[in-house]
Amino acid sequence: MVNYKMSEISSENISSDVPEELKSRRIQIFFTVWVTYMIYYIGRSNISVAKPFMMEEYGISTTIFGSIGSAFFYAYAFGQFFNGFLGDKLGARRMVSLGLVVSSIFNILIGGFGQNVWLFGIFWGLNGFFQAMGWAPSVKTIANWFPPKERGKWSSRLGTSYMIGGSLAWVIAILISNTFGLSWRFVFIIPAILMAIIGVFNYINVRNAPEEAGFSTIEEESEGNVKKGESKTDEYLGFKYTLKAIFTNKTILFAAFGLFCLNMVRYGITEWLPTLIAFESTDQLTIWKIVAFPVGGAIGALTCAKISDKYLKQRRMPIISVLFGLLALSLFIYSKIPQVNLIIGVPLLTIIGFLTFGPHALLVSTIPMEFGTRKAASSATGFIDGWGYVGAAISTQIVGIILESEGGLQTAYLFWIIAALAACVILMFNWKSVPKKKEFL
Template structure:
């Protein structure tokens, strides 16, 4: 059992490590947007549509790759997605036409979608239900930390007066290294390392067709409502990730370069919020993940309103607000992912998370051009935070319709034991 526990954590940590650098291939875009728009002569509305294209590509990819993850596993899919995403980013760094950027960024969205659901399936295979909130909290923390890594690298490059093109070339090299390490160490399930796989109550290990997997997931009403709720949560999240850099870059950020560091507190808040809400859902909320989500998104709405109304140039105040914005708007996402194995069973985790994440990114995609249009109309980036406040409240309202019982987190039963257990 001691060896299993060690490998259990190793699988979680190597999956986290790989995902820690995945956002270097997609959250770099917000930092490149201002200079890209100026050089290519396009509006912020068009920038919003380019961001929309990536998110649509990601959403479609989730629908497909979540299902494939239940068949092929993470060890093959995650590195492939990383290598393809790196290629798309480097291609964009040499583009001189907005159409080329649009096409490559759309494809990049699909490539980026090959990691989250497969990684989630791997974690579900290695972690039992009573600890999944914690495991997914750490996994989601890695995603939030990935935003922080990307923000840090982007700010450093901008402070060195590097072209926006280098934002697509240099950070993704870290993803290349992480993907190679993942391919070497990761194993999709305990039996791949000589341990016994385990099953949940009522679960069997027979192979199901891709049609059957979709049918099971799409017939679960509670899961569909949760998927709708995460759509609004992710719309608020991406409103922060994409437009907060634009807001703080302002008309002339070089006149006050320290203001850029304020934005770094947001992804740090996201990372800490994820691991915090992951543990809170198992402890304080006793497995009632919808309730913890509603609390977090209500707090997110309040913070976004404070940012909108204050218009402060105080770095300390802005730092606190951006940290809290990230903490609440993204932290609750750690509570969405365990709902897939909780409501559907571990067997359909990949398909479920794929569909849930598809909904998340469809909504985020729809939000980007709308928020871009709001900025073009108002000539004021702060109105993005008013919109985020409203979106957060809608999420809190929708998730309240998901009834959740503690019984869904019941014990798992092992199929068999090996000497190594």
């Protein structure tokens, strides 16, 4: 093993004389990873649209549906912890493709047997575990292929995949159920077919790291050694190395807490928003409200990474903390306006999306790449995202109970506001953190 000391390597020294073939391959890898993870979401966010139809047809209460949603998130959280470490060992190519194909199978099973609440709960929970094979290994792939000085830019672009994916899932599901008048079962079956196709597409096109395609490693490129040669395997440094990379880095621990709180808000909204709006048609207002949230998020992800790169010298926590505070304020205002207010509601929902996904992309994509390095990026991502989905599971279940209580929707908003404020305050204690020089980039 060749050691590259960060004291001898600066991210600014990455050779600008990169062969066109390598530049082209990086774009192709990014595009494939982006599309693949976007498609993951049509097999998980589809439930938000199917939910009201299933509740009406089978008399399922919000409390029971909250428990089913929590089963998905607890399985997803466990899957993130487990698959994050496995992603560093096995690489993204196999794991991401396998997860997408198996998730498509469970979506088909739900479409066929979802009328049985117990089977639906079991299938949806298992779907959560295999969905967790997607994100952490995808982050590692981008960390392997792109040098440190470009990771803020490309990690934020990667983050738009799940934001657009969530929006696409809702639009597809509404077209299936409302426009074409098909049963809610096809909200699961039709996306599953597309998922299986893209899973195969990913396996054919992705390579885990440049060295597996015959290019120089990021460390070699930093020394000006850019060449094309024989393919070799991306070296795995062991479980002990990745474990140490996580638990000796306080920024990763702070990020995990931040995402725990943020996902309480994010999934409280995305899991229940279509039901809270109680859409019954594909009118203009409904379409704009369900698209406004993730589109605002995509803008937030791209903007926040750029600001922290340009003005904060890669310090991520200041902008994350400030946006959490603004998110709490925006949720308070949104809770006080009519839910179908087109003039105020749609722009404000776009702002909430901006304030939710701006910090989210930094927490689950940029920070694990920078603080875990490319060698532990999947493990760091899985750890942070795992805690985020514990928060999502708790929120989904609690909000389901709250909506049946006397406080109802206003109490749910208060719950989300408190979660955002808690993250805002706690992350201030990690305000000055920047990536330290390490052996690997």
